[in-house]
Amino acid sequence: MMPIHRFLPLLVLPLLGGCTALQSVSVTQIPTDRSRPVRAEVTNTALLGIHFDNDFLDDLTPELLRQCPHGRITGLLTKQESALYVIVATRRVIASGYCVYDQAPAAPAASVASIVLPPEPMPAPTPEEH
């Protein structure tokens, strides 16, 4: 019978590596002009995963706006992830996108009717339809 303490490093080592999990992801429409990337990240660390508020998120938007003060931020990829390192839990939100300066702000947004949509993939016909 092997003593259990011989296996302890095998059990503990993976935990030290941490477990990161994606909680949420979102993407907004992506512009043609991708020459001005913007990125902001906020984190919140707590012992035993006990967080007392969600105020760390409040810094995300000002940081993005600071990098694009007179433009429009779009193509925004937002990831919310959590990481657990033994007894320390970290929440992290990462937002990256593009700052766009519109040329003609007076023009209305294009309607769906002005976009030629691609054909949707048709479902396979059922035997009754033959």
Add this chain to the structure above:
Amino acid sequence: MRAIAFIGLLGLLASGCTYSMHEYQAGGYAAAPNGGPRQAEWIHARGEQSVILGVTDNTDYVDHAYADLLDQCAGEVVGVNTRFSTSLGFLSYKNVIEMRAMCLHDAAPAK
């Protein structure tokens, strides 16, 4: 009897037949004005991450899927549909992110 139940449970777990959908998001259908009609084309990107015993230290597969989506379209990308799911296997699981969107480019002039 107990051994048979154990083997049956093990076989069920090993088959990896469980899937979990975490999130589906669709949006961004307001194209920026550019003056003329445009042609849309479906583009698709997928990122995967295999995780064994729950140990992983990043979510880079999402960034890779996003970069792949950008590489497929030099123009504007609208109508981004994002699906985040997990397929479960034996002592492991696979995170999957799928992005499906429309790439807009200027329509060819009518002859």
